[in-house]
Amino acid sequence: MRNLSASETAYRRLRQQAEAKLAPLKDKPLIWIGTATCGKAAGAIEVREAFKEELAKKGVEARVLEAGCMGHCYAEPLAVIAKPGFPAICYGKVDEGLVKRLVDDFLLHDDPCYEFALVALETNDFFPTFSDFPRGVYEEKIILEDCGFIDPEDIDHYIARDGYVALAEVLGTKTPQQVLAEIKAANLRGRGGAGFPAGVKWEAVAVQTEKTRYVICNADEGDPGAFMDRSILESNPHLVLEGMLICAYAVAAQRGYLYIRSEYPQAIRRVRTALEQARQRGLLGSSILGGNFNFDLGIFAGAGAFVCGEGTALVNSMEGKLGLPEHRPPRLSTAGLRGKPTVLNNVKTFAYVPLILRRGADWFKQTGTPGSPGTAVFAMAGKVANPGLAEVPMGTTLRQLIFEVGQGLAGGKQFKAVQIGGPSGGCLPEAALDLPIDFDSLQEAGAIMGSGGVVVLDEDDCMVRIAHYFLKFTQHESCGKCTFCRLGTKQMLDILGAITRGEGTLADLETLRELAEDVKAGSLCNLGGTAPNPVLTTLKYFYDEYRAHIEGKCCPALMCPDLIAYYIEPLKCSKLCSACVGSCPVEAVYTREDGLKAIDQEKCVKCDNCLKACPVEYNAVVKLSPPSLLQEKEGRGR
Amino acid sequence: MNKVKLFIDGRELLAPAGEKLLWVALENDIYIPHLCAIREEQRPSACCRLCFVEVEGRKRPVTSCTLPVREKMMVKTRTPAVDRLVRTAFELLLSDHRLNCGKCPKNRACALQRIARERGLKLKPGRFKALGREFPPIDESTGAFAFDRSRCVLCGQCVHADQQVVKVGAIGFSRRGLDRCVSTFTGVKLADSPCTRCLLCVEACPVGALYPL
Ligand SMILES: Cc1cc2nc3c(=O)[nH]c(=O)nc-3n(C[C@H](O)[C@H](O)[C@H](O)COP(=O)(O)O)c2cc1C
Ligand code: SF4
Ligand code: FES
Numbered sequence: 001m002r003n004l005s006a007s008e009t010a011y012r013r014l015r016q017q018a019e020a021k022l023a024p025l026k027d028k029p030l031i032w033i034g035t036a037t038c039g040k041a042a043g044a045i046e047v048r049e050a051f052k053e054e055l056a057k058k059g060v061e062a063r064v065l066e067a068g069c070m071g072h073c074y075a076e077p078l079a080v081i082a083k084p085g086f087p088a089i090c091y092g093k094v095d096e097g098l099v100k101r102l103v104d105d106f107l108l109h110d111d112p113c114y115e116f117a118l119v120a121l122e123t124n125d126f127f128p129t130f131s132d133f134p135r136g137v138y139e140e141k142i143i144l145e146d147c148g149f150i151d152p153e154d155i156d157h158y159i160a161r162d163g164y165v166a167l168a169e170v171l172g173t174k175t176p177q178q179v180l181a182e183i184k185a186a187n188l189r190g191r192g193g194a195g196f197p198a199g200v201k202w203e204a205v206a207v208q209t210e211k212t213r214y215v216i217c218n219a220d221e222g223d224p225g226a227f228m229d230r231s232i233l234e235s236n237p238h239l240v241l242e243g244m245l246i247c248a249y250a251v252a253a254q255r256g257y258l259y260i261r262s263e264y265p266q267a268i269r270r271v272r273t274a275l276e277q278a279r280q281r282g283l284l285g286s287s288i289l290g291g292n293f294n295f296d297l298g299i300f301a302g303a304g305a306f307v308c309g310e311g312t313a314l315v316n317s318m319e320g321k322l323g324l325p326e327h328r329p330p331r332l333s334t335a336g337l338r339g340k341p342t343v344l345n346n347v348k349t350f351a352y353v354p355l356i357l358r359r360g361a362d363w364f365k366q367t368g369t370p371g372s373p374g375t376a377v378f379a380m381a382g383k384v385a386n387p388g389l390a391e392v393p394m395g396t397t398l399r400q401l402i403f404e405v406g407q408g409l410a411g412g413k414q415f416k417a418v419q420i421g422g423p424s425g426g427c428l429p430e431a432a433l434d435l436p437i438d439f440d441s442l443q444e445a446g447a448i449m450g451s452g453g454v455v456v457l458d459e460d461d462c463m464v465r466i467a468h469y470f471l472k473f474t475q476h477e478s479c480g481k482c483t484f485c486r487l488g489t490k491q492m493l494d495i496l497g498a499i500t501r502g503e504g505t506l507a508d509l510e511t512l513r514e515l516a517e518d519v520k521a522g523s524l525c526n527l528g529g530t531a532p533n534p535v536l537t538t539l540k541y542f543y544d545e546y547r548a549h550i551e552g553k554c555c556p557a558l559m560c561p562d563l564i565a566y567y568i569e570p571l572k573c574s575k576l577c578s579a580c581v582g583s584c585p586v587e588a589v590y591t592r593e594d595g596l597k598a599i600d601q602e603k604c605v606k607c608d609n610c611l612k613a614c615p616v617e618y619n620a621v622v623k624l625s626p627p628s629l630l631q632e633k634e635g636r637g638r
Numbered sequence: 639m640n641k642v643k644l645f646i647d648g649r650e651l652l653a654p655a656g657e658k659l660l661w662v663a664l665e666n667d668i669y670i671p672h673l674c675a676i677r678e679e680q681r682p683s684a685c686c687r688l689c690f691v692e693v694e695g696r697k698r699p700v701t702s703c704t705l706p707v708r709e710k711m712m713v714k715t716r717t718p719a720v721d722r723l724v725r726t727a728f729e730l731l732l733s734d735h736r737l738n739c740g741k742c743p744k745n746r747a748c749a750l751q752r753i754a755r756e757r758g759l760k761l762k763p764g765r766f767k768a769l770g771r772e773f774p775p776i777d778e779s780t781g782a783f784a785f786d787r788s789r790c791v792l793c794g795q796c797v798h799a800d801q802q803v804v805k806v807g808a809i810g811f812s813r814r815g816l817d818r819c820v821s822t823f824t825g826v827k828l829a830d831s832p833c834t835r836c837l838l839c840v841e842a843c844p845v846g847a848l849y850p851l
Contacts, residue, residue: 305814322811327684327704480792480818483687487730490816491766511765518726521698521719522687 005172007289018156029062032080036069036234042076050099068235070148071389087124143351144391147235155277158238166357179250186361192346193450195439204333205251208341215256216344222306223422226451228377229347233267237274243350248295262301306477325525368394372438382455399433413458421450423470424530426537446537462559463542468496474531485528488519501562502553558623561606565627572620583613644711660702671753673793675703687727692717733763736788744846779829783840790847796839808833
């Protein structure tokens with residue numbers, strides 16, 4: 001065995017302390033509660049208190065700990081119970097009743113209540129683990145591996161699970177060039193959206209003559225629906241800090257920042273605690289692990305504008321200027337924060353770094369595709385049965401992601417499209433489902449990896465409205481500096497709006513496409529450079545739906561209020577029930593002389609209440625598009 | 639100073655290395671549309687998006703106000719791709735510009751009119767609808783000059799004159815998105831701002847948004 005370097009020896013002491021401190025935890029049952037923002041929203045704090053109360057009442061000795069997000073947001077609040085002699089078991093949708101049963105049956109009487117268990121976390125003979133589920137077959141957790149299973153507010157949990165071992169080894173045995181070489185060999189690509197190779201970026205900073213350098217972690221996470229960066233910072237902050245430390249060593253930076261949006265108070269709090277604890281253990285600050293490497297980190301709470309996630313805007317906002325993007329070059333690697341060479345990477349990008357150095361570039365490249373090694377983290381939402389965070393190998397197909405990991409569509413509906421990459425991404429149809437997802441394949445299809453947001457759309461979603469919905473977000477978030485984005489997105493939005501009202505023309509469609517292409521090509525920054533993607537992809541893949549709105553004044557998905565009419569089928573209406581009448585906020589539903597219900601179209605505001613109110617056994621309320629179908633129906637009704 | 643040899647529209651030119659292409663072209667009487675460019679600005683704001691050219695070896699048109707000239711650079715100021723972007727940017731600007739040239743003090747001296755003339759474009763929003771937004775009333779409070787926001791193209795020339803040249807700080811950019819505008823610090827009337835009525839901003843304005851009274 002080789003001799004340990006000084007920093008590895010220093011690390012070993014930390015490790016022994018951590019293990020000694022955590023050892024007693026293994027004697028008593030441990031209850032982990034997922035208290036990231038998602039868990040809290042579902043009532044995790046109440047569950048935590050209920051456990052504490054119940055344990056005290058029954059006099060059971062067990063420890064209640066908080067963990068981060070385990071990625072199964074559909075089943076929050078989540079609790080994991082690790083009782084000596086049993087595999088650790090995860091329970092979903094925990095409420096007070098279940099808390100009582102678990103304490104009583106499991107902790108007191110050794111019955112793990114399998115009927116309420118979601119999954120076991122360790123292989124055993126009784127209950128399936130994640131890898132036994134279809135979801136688990138496709139999932140491969142690398143950066144989310146420890147999320148939810150360590151206490152993010154106690155550095156010793158991270159250290160006891162190999163945390164900071166990579167840093168110690170890097171400082172003790174590797175030159176900065178060797179670290180750069182390893183990251184380049186791993187072909188780690190930036191997870192903030194564009195997929196730029198991190199090693200190349202770092203090297204561009206490392207070779208600068210200017211010696212003051214910065215490392216910044218981009219945790220602005222402005223995409224609506226994206227929450228994986230928050231999740232990682234809330235669940236395993238030290239993984240990101242260790243990645244930043246290793247980067248700082250590789251590029252010889254002295255100072256770094258985490259730019260976290262101020263809407264993430266819990267992430268900020270947990271990172272702050274993590275920084276304090278790392279400093280206290282000699283893992284941050286001067287003379288890290290007793291050597292001569294000095295680096296310190298601070299938090300910058302961003303004001304939360306979407307555009308501030310763009311590198312140059314982010315730097316401007318950190319310098320106290322307006323958060324507006326700038327023309328590049330110069331790139332941040334030559335002139336970034338305060339004009340100094342700066343590395344800017346996403347939270348996830350940094351999170352891979354310690355793992356790559358722990359296990360090697362070859363290990364990293366075993367997962368994913370040759371061009372995009374590693375995993376991708378997706379936040380699935382929309383009409384999917386199991387929304388939540390999922391980490392899958394790059395190259396997984398959209399079909400596997402949506403139908404296996406996400407368990408298909410909710411409510412047995414028909415798949416229509418998937419918007420991937422957040423509002424700057426693209427909307428892909430059924431035909432693209434077998435596309436292996438990586439940075440390059442998505443780009444070719446007109447979408448982007450972006451923040452990893454995946455919104456699943458079904459037959460009830462109108463593609464014109466979806467394009468309008470996403471563009472409305474980017475248009476609203478445009479900083480307004482450059483002509484194409486400020487005015488171009490507005491004009492596009494107005495055209496889309498007119499189409500959803502049945503006021504569009506085929507010439508408008510041509511203008512829309514041309515304008516979308518020009519905004520993409522002509523904008524100053526990538527907000528405008530990507531904002532047209534939802535429009536261009538829906539035009540490309542769902543052109544007929546646009547035409548139906550224009551030529552037939554018809555919304556095939558029955559979603560555009562101006563192009564639909566509500567109608568009560570006389571043959572289905574029961575006469576005796578007046579659920580619809582009562583549900584209407586504007587008294588448009590009335591009872592005809594013959595007892596049947598009908599709708600006064602003049603009054604109807606298309607709120608959908610009557611359709612929802614009509615009992616399923618009748619299902620008498622229907623939507624018609626185009627509204628002119630009413631005359632036909634009513635003619636026949638008479 | 640180091641000179642480089644480059645070609646613009648087939649013409650061989652000598653220019654100081656590192657000079658931005660837009661200025662080299664203009665100095666040699668080759669017109670490229672532009673509104674926001676300021677020669678002495680270290681980092682051009684590049685916000686008007688009118689000064690596109692095509693450079694050999696680059697896939698897409700690039701803004702000439704940000705492009706340092708290099709030895710043997712081959713530039714075209716008119717290509718279908720360039721003309722298309724310029725036309726769209728121009729029409730977009732006009733869709734948010736109160737068009738009443740006849741009554742505008744800048745009539746015949748307006749940079750927008752020049753662009754239209756040079757590029758054969760109509761002084762109309764073309765494919766786009768005029769946004770017809772509401773703007774605050776014209777600010778004539780200083781008695782010396784007027785500020786009409788309905789004609790402002792957000793080029794930033796006035797802000798540069800105020801903040802960088804005379805260093806007064808009476809006006810600046812505020813708000814975001816469609817609401818982005820030039821205004822005094824808290825939106826007070828110019829007369830109540832630190833404005834010294836030096837009129838440099840008025841001189842700098844390429845359109846009829848700032849004009850002497
Ligand atoms: C409008 C806009 C918003 C962005 N928002 C984010 C963000 O929230 N988080 C992020 O990591 N990158 C964001 N980016 C990408 C960053 O500009 C930058 O490419 C990234 O942080 C680099 O890190 P990476 O190489 O690790 O991906 C955004 C880009 C644009 C144009
Ligand atoms: S593209 Fe949009 S966000 Fe980016 S600089 Fe232009 S106006 Fe601002
Ligand atoms: S002059 Fe180049 S972008 Fe305005």
